[in-house]
Amino acid sequence: MDPPPRSPWPPQDSSLGSAPPLPADRTTALAPPGARGGPRILIVDDNPDNVTILRDRLQARGYSTIVAHDGEEALAVVAALAGPTGAPKGAATGVPEPLPDLILLDVMLPKLNGFEVARRIKSDQSLPFNPIIIQTALDTTEDKVIGLDSGADDYITKPINLAELEARIRSLLRIKALQEEVERQRTELFAINDQLVRIARTDALTGIDNRRRLEERLEETFRHSLRLREPFACVMCDLDMFKSVNDTHGHQAGDEVLRQFAKILSDHAREIDPVGRYGGEEFMLILPGATIEAAVAFAERMRKAVEGRTFAFAGMTIRRTVSCGVAGWPHPGIRDADELVRAADNALYAAKSGGRNRVVRWDAAGTGEIGTGGAASGAADTNDGPADHTSHDLRADDGDHRANISIGSHAGSGERVADGGRRQPPDQDRGAPPRA
């Protein structure tokens, strides 16, 4: 390919006239792809002859052009094309008008000089990268320094050599394309990262928080409550005799019951209450601002809802009950979020030992009373007859391992099943054998 014409521009005799004619084949060869909708160049110049020459030449090369005749108009054009956040805004017609891809900016302009225009455009953080080439009338180092310091990306001295100008435009447009690609990838990475964070915090089966997220939320809630001296409570729930759902109806039915159970919990919780799956068929609710009494009442409502509920899967109806352990802060026996969870877990253990389908409140001082309790055991499936609870009966462990839990009967019998009188923080109970 022949070197581009190197005619000085504007000609020294100021006969600006029209751009040097381009052979048709050269125009095509040099035109950026998609000439009609090619890159948009904003020409800012107060000299109509200069504007004509630049516009004709650039259009012949496949660029589209916009013209502003002074510094204020240049800023107005940019502002009109940019939405409030810099996104291209629809013009009055509703047709989206993209921002220019490059600004060719004269320095000597009425109202506002080119340095100031460059400075203002470049300091607007809401605008995307907008390459600016300043045209300096004099080939003085000072003008170039001021121009570049104002934020211009390149300069060209008058008289302008059009071939050199085109090369500088192409070079800056390449940089802009790279910049946009980097920005696109950055946005994509942010989106992927957000998605990964969501996945890392969500239980895949039920869509509610997973254990990792629950633990984060517990820490957050504990810090928040400590700072504001506000109470909060933790409710641990475990479906009763859940294994038999799998054994009788299959694992898919079990999964569906877990999903429906998660929905019951979410429906009962306030918006501010984190609800999550702690593991298996064990779920946790964190109740910011709730006293232990309120948390027990809440857990009891939820327990009743589950008891009265029929889970449906593939034409089968499945009934389950739930046991809950509740612990609240502040409590002298609970020093951190970990201890609160252990306390709730211990209370849950006692609810299981006490016959299931009940709510037990943890109280290290041994003065607590049963939150509530329901039927003596998990409701039988309508399809599989009464469940056999024998293997889940952990009552034998109570005296030794659950000494600081007081439980009794919701039915009002006042029965206290376990209060061994040992006063210890909940973490000392961890030696207890796991629930079945």
Ligand code: GH3
């Ligand atoms: P308990 O009243 O003592 O809690 O008895 P349980 O049968 O509910 O408790 P156990 O710990 O013996 O059994 C829990 C069962 O939960 C066993 C396990 O297969 C089932 N399970 C855990 N996670 C899932 C799951 O994601 N999907 C299904 N379908 N079952 C699960």
Ligand code: MG
């Ligand atoms: Mg269970």
Ligand code: MG
């Ligand atoms: Mg369990």
